[in-house]
Amino acid sequence: MELLAVLAMAFYLLAAFACVHNLFNPHNQGRRYGLLAAVCALLLHGTWLVNTVVLVPGQNLSMLNVASLVSLIVAGLMTLLVTRFNVWVLMPVVYGFALLLLVADMLLPGHYTMHLETRPEVLVHITLGLMSYSLLGIACLLAILLGFLDHRLKKHKLTNLPAMPPLMTLERYLFRLIFAGVVLLTLSISSGLFFLQEMFSPGKVHKAVLTIIAWCVYVGLLWGHHRLGWRGRKVIWTSVAGSLLLTLAYFGSRFVREVLLGS
Template sequence: MELLAVLAMAFYLLAAVACVHNLLHPHHKGRQYGLIAALCALFLHGLWLFDAVILVPGQNLSMLNVASLISLIICLLMTVLVSRFNVWLLMPVVYGFAGLLLVTDFLLPGSYSMHLETRPEILLHIGLALISYSLLTIACLLAILLGFLDHRLKKHKLTNLPTMPPLMTIERYLFRLIFAGVVLLTLSISSGLFFLQEMFSPGKAHKAVLSIIAWCLYVTLLWGHHRLGWRGRKVIWATLAGSVLLTLAYFGSRFVSEILLR
């Protein structure tokens, strides 16, 4: 399985380099080669995670395995949506970060065994949480891109960038992703409240509290945009804050216990 990890890293690197080349040469017709490399990386990454997470006693949901799984979901969604969103500027970052997480997970294997086959309701809760976090992370990336392009526009420096969709279009996609992510986050929190009796137990309550605060922030952002016309920096900073809160909720304590205190 080490060969799968190495090949996946190599294809992620190829995909990132191909995306950079396409950004520097927008009229070049070799864009499909970058997508082929990305698809190969995703396939190999998926096989490696299947072996690391599933083909063990129980399911190994270590922090790095979960982070790598989220990066795989984000890469898959972004690869499918990039042509529609026309946000090629983000793809080298997406592929590069996925490759970096895979390298880290490969070099620092951890163990956090669960037995989800006996508790399908927990599997549902975790699946909803992972997908909602992935969508809201993509929304965070779009918010960063929106802020970057807005800054460049105010400095009259957009002419040096490759063709990008209008800022209004990016903002519309941003709110669609936030809405979809909030719907799934609502279902995830609701399933946790319904199925997890230990959700607010000592050592775990911070995850629920931070997730609920993030949910309130995203809901307020959607309401403010719809009712009060919130746009611009307020939207960008709120989106970033929500992503940080969810990251702390999902990975904060486990980063300390599984990485810093190893």
């Protein structure tokens, strides 16, 4: 299994370098080779995670396993969307982050066993939560890129940058992702309220509260954009704030328990 992880890391690294090369050579015909390397990395990464998470008694949903799974989902979605969104500048970051989490997961294995086969409603809740977090994480990356491009535009320095998507197009894709993420997040919260009696138990109440606050932030952002015409910095900072709240909700207590306390 370690060989799978090492090969996935090598292909992620190759894909990242290929994307950097393509950024400064926009007419290069080698983009498909970078995408091919990324697909190989994703397949190897996914196979390694299946053997690490699923093929054990129960499911090992340690913090790093879940974080690595999220990075796999984000990298997979971005690989599918990159040619449409034209956000090649983000791909080295996406692939590099997936590589680093894979390294950490392999070198620092953790254990948090669940038995989702006996509780399909929990599996649905977790799947919806991870998919919504991944989509909103991608939206956060697009928001940061939007802020960077807006800043460069105001400084009249966009001409020195490699090929970038138009700002209006990027903003449109950003809100589409936020809307899709909010729909999945709504379903995740609803499934938790209906099926998980322990959702507001003492050890998990902070996760529920932070997730609901993040949901309110995103809904407020969509409402403000639609009704009040919010754009620019309000959109960027609100999107980043929502993503940070979800990160604290999903990984905050797990980090304290598994890393700081070692339990």
